[in-house]
Amino acid sequence: MKTYVPEYMLSAFAQQGIDSAELIYAVHTDSVDKDGILDVYIAVSNDTMYILYGEEKVVKTSGARRIVAAYEAREFEIYPLSQLGELSCEIMLSTCRLCSAKDDDSKVLLVFSVGYLTQMERLIKVINNIRQGVSPLENVIVDEELFCKKCGTRYPEPERKLCPKCMDKISIARRLMGFFKDYKGKVIVIFLTMLAGSLFSIVSPLAGTKFFFDEVLAEDGSYYGAILGAVLLLFFVRAVGVALNILYTYVLARTVPWIVQDLKMKIFEAMQRLSVGFYTSKRTGSLMNRINRDANNIYWFFVDGVPYVIVNILTFLGVMILMCMLNLKLAIICIAIIPIAICLFRMLWGVFRQFHHKNWVYSSQLNSLVSDAVNGQRVIKAFDREDTEVERFAEVGSKQAAVDIQTFNTGYTAFPLIYLFMFLGQAIVTAVGGNMVLKGEISLGTLLTFIAYLAMLYGPLEFMSWVSNWWARCVDSAQRVFEIIDAKPDIEEPENPVILDRIRGDIELENVKFEYEPASPVLKGLNLSVKAGEMLGIVGKTGAGKSTMANLIARLYDVTEGSIKIDGIDVRQLSLAQLRRSIGIVSQDIYLFMGTIADNIRYARPEASMEDVIRAAKAASAHDFIMNLPDAYETRVGAGGQDLSGGEKQRLSIARTILQDPDILILDEATAAMDTETEANIQKALSELQKGRTTIAIAHRLSTLRDADSLAVLSDGKIVESGTHKELMQKKGEYFKLYKIQMEGLKVINMEV
Numbered sequence: 001m002k003t004y005v006p007e008y009m010l011s012a013f014a015q016q017g018i019d020s021a022e023l024i025y026a027v028h029t030d031s032v033d034k035d036g037i038l039d040v041y042i043a044v045s046n047d048t049m050y051i052l053y054g055e056e057k058v059v060k061t062s063g064a065r066r067i068v069a070a071y072e073a074r075e076f077e078i079y080p081l082s083q084l085g086e087l088s089c090e091i092m093l094s095t096c097r098l099c100s101a102k103d104d105d106s107k108v109l110l111v112f113s114v115g116y117l118t119q120m121e122r123l124i125k126v127i128n129n130i131r132q133g134v135s136p137l138e139n140v141i142v143d144e145e146l147f148c149k150k151c152g153t154r155y156p157e158p159e160r161k162l163c164p165k166c167m168d169k170i171s172i173a174r175r176l177m178g179f180f181k182d183y184k185g186k187v188i189v190i191f192l193t194m195l196a197g198s199l200f201s202i203v204s205p206l207a208g209t210k211f212f213f214d215e216v217l218a219e220d221g222s223y224y225g226a227i228l229g230a231v232l233l234l235f236f237v238r239a240v241g242v243a244l245n246i247l248y249t250y251v252l253a254r255t256v257p258w259i260v261q262d263l264k265m266k267i268f269e270a271m272q273r274l275s276v277g278f279y280t281s282k283r284t285g286s287l288m289n290r291i292n293r294d295a296n297n298i299y300w301f302f303v304d305g306v307p308y309v310i311v312n313i314l315t316f317l318g319v320m321i322l323m324c325m326l327n328l329k330l331a332i333i334c335i336a337i338i339p340i341a342i343c344l345f346r347m348l349w350g351v352f353r354q355f356h357h358k359n360w361v362y363s364s365q366l367n368s369l370v371s372d373a374v375n376g377q378r379v380i381k382a383f384d385r386e387d388t389e390v391e392r393f394a395e396v397g398s399k400q401a402a403v404d405i406q407t408f409n410t411g412y413t414a415f416p417l418i419y420l421f422m423f424l425g426q427a428i429v430t431a432v433g434g435n436m437v438l439k440g441e442i443s444l445g446t447l448l449t450f451i452a453y454l455a456m457l458y459g460p461l462e463f464m465s466w467v468s469n470w471w472a473r474c475v476d477s478a479q480r481v482f483e484i485i486d487a488k489p490d491i492e493e494p495e496n497p498v499i500l501d502r503i504r505g506d507i508e509l510e511n512v513k514f515e516y517e518p519a520s521p522v523l524k525g526l527n528l529s530v531k532a533g534e535m536l537g538i539v540g541k542t543g544a545g546k547s548t549m550a551n552l553i554a555r556l557y558d559v560t561e562g563s564i565k566i567d568g569i570d571v572r573q574l575s576l577a578q579l580r581r582s583i584g585i586v587s588q589d590i591y592l593f594m595g596t597i598a599d600n601i602r603y604a605r606p607e608a609s610m611e612d613v614i615r616a617a618k619a620a621s622a623h624d625f626i627m628n629l630p631d632a633y634e635t636r637v638g639a640g641g642q643d644l645s646g647g648e649k650q651r652l653s654i655a656r657t658i659l660q661d662p663d664i665l666i667l668d669e670a671t672a673a674m675d676t677e678t679e680a681n682i683q684k685a686l687s688e689l690q691k692g693r694t695t696i697a698i699a700h701r702l703s704t705l706r707d708a709d710s711l712a713v714l715s716d717g718k719i720v721e722s723g724t725h726k727e728l729m730q731k732k733g734e735y736f737k738l739y740k741i742q743m744e745g746l747k748v749i750n751m752e753v
Contacts, residue, residue, distance in 0.1 A: 029116040193248035198314035200241035294477035301474035312460035337425040362400035497575035505532040505694030511562035524717035535695040537705030540714035584662030588669035598633040604660035620655035
């Protein structure tokens with residue numbers, strides 16, 4: 001059985017007479033309700049929970065974690081699990097309380113700082129697993145899995161175990177190269193042409209300098225006076241080199257864009273697989289950057305970086321070999337300077353990577369600000385906050401500009417100094433080589449060729465300095481791209497999904513609990529059932545959890561505890577595709593995609609004919625206003641398209657769901673943005689749509705639920721009342737209060753009920 005008890009806690013519990021072999025799980029928290037702030041160790045066994053209060057002393061070690069050196073126990077409490085009720089955490093202002101509730105009796109076991117909330121939630125999960133008879137640490141992340149074992153840095157995403165500091169840059173490069181596997185033939189052509197081009201560029205100084213000076217111009221040369229032939233030879237060598245460069249550039253230009261397109265497609269496809277919860281935790285600008293900017297950074301590195309890296313490496317190695325063959329003494333002088341230059345370049349690599357990461361963060365923030373400003377223009381104008389938005393943009397923009405200034409200043413200061421240092425080697429070679437020419441040890445052609453090769457040697461090093469800059473940006477971008485590609489969705493297709501012949505529509509919620517954030521439950525033990533073909537109305541105040549319940553039925557999120565069953569099968573066992581096709585949601589949050597009205601309605605069923613689209617629009621009372629638009633059903637909507645009212649958008653959303661023809665219909669404030677006349681028309685259309693289908697209607701306006709077979713009142717995440725309209729009115733409870741408030745409101749505005 002898997003257990004987790006930190007080693008530094010074992011001795012503390014052993015001193016209290018507890019056998020460490022019995023302990024299954026332990027957490028380190030604090031206590032703020034006793035004598036000052038104390039360090040608290042909490043451990044559980046199969047039948048007992050232990051709480052140890054005391055004070056610890058710690059010493060710093062390498063990495064980001066603390067190691068306990070000593071612990072002084074002050075108080076020890078033992079709680080048999082059989083005597084504890086349901087455990088929960090209650091959030092106060094800056095503290096939380098660990099509570100036990102049993103038989104209407106609630107007891108506070110511990111008051112701790114809010115920063116330890118996550119650890120306490122894991123402890124409760126372990127205890128619940130023990131009570132349910134499953135593996136205690138099932139679906140529980142232990143602390144050691146949150147930190148890099150090598151450097152102690154906390155993982156940005158614990159489920160991925162990827163440490164930004166320790167990640168293998170070579171592995172990232174190898175993985176990027178993996179995108180070339182479908183283009184092997186073109187890659188081979190590119191490599192061979194680059195290799196041939198490098199060979200001709202290396203040969204060029206021999207033909208243009210040493211051969212010309214020592215063999216053509218020298219009186220004792222083998223080709224003395226053959227100037228025209230030498231020039232033609234030089235031109236031929238250069239022409240062949242240029243032709244090879246053109247060839248590999250052409251092949252490269254026809255290959256790399258498709259590779260980057262594949263990369264963008266993988267990012268976008270991965271994003272489509274991810275759950276709704278992923279998008280609620282990410283800013284729009286950050287996601288847009290990952291698809292566009294990060295992919296383009298990788299693109300330019302492979303277009304302007306990798307090919308020339310190969311060329312320059314081959315050139316560098318070839319030049320070094322030829323220099324050693326020409327004169328070993330002069331070659332050693334050059335080689336002595338190269339390692340120092342390489343070390344300086346590697347130092348700059350780390351600096352530039354930090355700059356590029358900061359630049360990316362600020363760029364994402366700017367994109368998000370622009371997106372907010374564009375989408376929220378009406379609110380901005382209404383509150384006269386244009387200057388405030390400009391200030392927000394300027395604040396982030398100035399931070400990005402400061403990072404850019406640092407980047408440019410570092411580059412334009414450090415690199416010239418490195419080049420000056422490298423030129424020192426050339427000056428020494430010229431001095432030493434000139435002296436050797438005067439002594440007759442080498443020829444003038446050899447010296448001039450050597451100096452030409454020296455320039456060719458420093459050229460690749462100069463290029464590599466900028467490649468380190470590109471490489472830093474590419475690795476930073478690739479890391480973010482692979483985070484998206486490798487991310488695991490919260491909602492996954494079961495290994496062996498259950499596929500029903502037909503979904504009837506029986507829905508049952510059993511003790512459903514759900515929370516977006518730890519210890520902040522939205523639904524608190526919901527029990528509800530709807531028979532196939534019936535209509536259930538859900539009413540309640542804003543924030544009661546009505547829309548959350550709809551999202552759980554459609555499995556946009558998974559329940560924290562309990563289960564939701566459709567036709568007796570847990571939704572987590574059903575095929576996601578069948579489930580989503582069988583559930584139609586008309587939400588209060590309406591979204592229209594860029595395209596025509598017909599395309600937006602047809603989004604539910606792309607193969608639908610135009611007649612089906614028009615029929616659905618008529619059923620949703622949308623046909624008349626559509627025909628009054630400039631291009632009727634071909635009118636473009638969405639970003640940059642026709643501006644529609646909230647009611648018009650909602651009718652298009654209803655038409656889309658009518659075309660879907662689902663087995664289960666969820667109406668989440670479906671008529672909230674419509675006037676009374678339109679609402680009456682829509683209700684008639686929806687009544688026809690609801691026939692033979694299970695319908696869950698969520699509404700504030702109780703008049704829209706008059707045809708419901710049953711009603712349920714949701715308050716603070718629980719069902720407080722259920723029954724028919726008549727039964728609930730007779731109870732004079734929560735539903736009766738809501739009904740009275742709405743009727744009074746109608747009277748105030750002189751409307752007849």
